[in-house]
Structure formats: C-alpha cells, structure tokens
Amino acid sequence: MADITVSLTVRDLTHGDLPSCAWSGSATHLVSMAKALDRAARGEVDYLAVCPPSGVPVAVGGVDYAKTPGAGTLWQLAVHEALQSCGIGTVLIQAAEQRIRARGLDSAELGVEESNPRARALYERLGYVAYGSAPDSWEVESSDGTTTRYETMCTLMRKPLP
Numbered sequence: 001m002a003d004i005t006v007s008l009t010v011r012d013l014t015h016g017d018l019p020s021c022a023w024s025g026s027a028t029h030l031v032s033m034a035k036a037l038d039r040a041a042r043g044e045v046d047y048l049a050v051c052p053p054s055g056v057p058v059a060v061g062g063v064d065y066a067k068t069p070g071a072g073t074l075w076q077l078a079v080h081e082a083l084q085s086c087g088i089g090t091v092l093i094q095a096a097e098q099r100i101r102a103r104g105l106d107s108a109e110l111g112v113e114e115s116n117p118r119a120r121a122l123y124e125r126l127g128y129v130a131y132g133s134a135p136d137s138w139e140v141e142s143s144d145g146t147t148t149r150y151e152t153m154c155t156l157m158r159k160p161l162p
Contacts, residue, residue, distance in 0.1 A: 010095040013049040026141040072100030074110040084099035128157035
C-alpha cells in the first residue's frame, strides 16, 4: 500500500459550492447552508470549505459570532464520509479557530450530539472541554420528501484560544 499526500486549502464556502456539497446533508440542509452564506455576507458568520486541488469542498463548517458573546461557535461541521479519519476535520477546526482569533475573540464553543462519541473524541483531542449539555433540534428531510423535526441532546464544549 502506498501513502498519498494531497494538498488542502481552506477558503470561504460560496453559493456556487452548494451543489457539490450534497454529501453533507439533505436538500433542507443545503437550504440552511445557503442561509448561513447570506449571514456570512453580512459578517455574522464565517462558513469554510476545505478543498483538495480540484477546488471541490470535502469538508465544510461554520463559525457563528452572534450566538455566544465573546466566543465563536462552531456548527454544521462535516467531512465527506469517504474521507473521515484522514485529519481533514482537524484542518477545518484549526482554520475556524484562526478565524475566531482574527476577530479578537478568545474562545471557541460547539455542541456535539451525545450520540456521536467519535466527534466528541476529536474535539477533546483538540483541547475542547465539556461544560454542560442542552437540547437541540432542526428540520430533516426524509427520502420521500417529508420534513420532520429531529431532536437530540448535545454536550456543550469550550476551548480557550490563546
């Protein structure tokens, strides 16, 4: 087996990227991403894309600056399923933390579903510490086109950014 190294770049996600991000969720999720990009245009959030040389996003995620005063809140983090456990999520999170620092903020926060221990392990490895829990919910579109409300419990995590 041979190792392959691929260069990755992190840039702002654009509306033009959305059709190539169908891997990250349903049509409802893509609508949510489009709304987040509108917020990015107003400076309320950053929405990042991690891309190989093709320029097609293989990971995406946002930083919301309005949710928690004094912190950037990471949300909608996703890495293409075929590329998980390759370090791409770490690249995405570190880039998001750089954006938070560039805004003069000194901490990052996120919520991770309690049913996702793999993601929580990544966040802990990157220095995030649990400080509470809270319910969360969002709209999910099923394969037959119906929309339902997905409800979950999330562990809230925080990391100081020196």
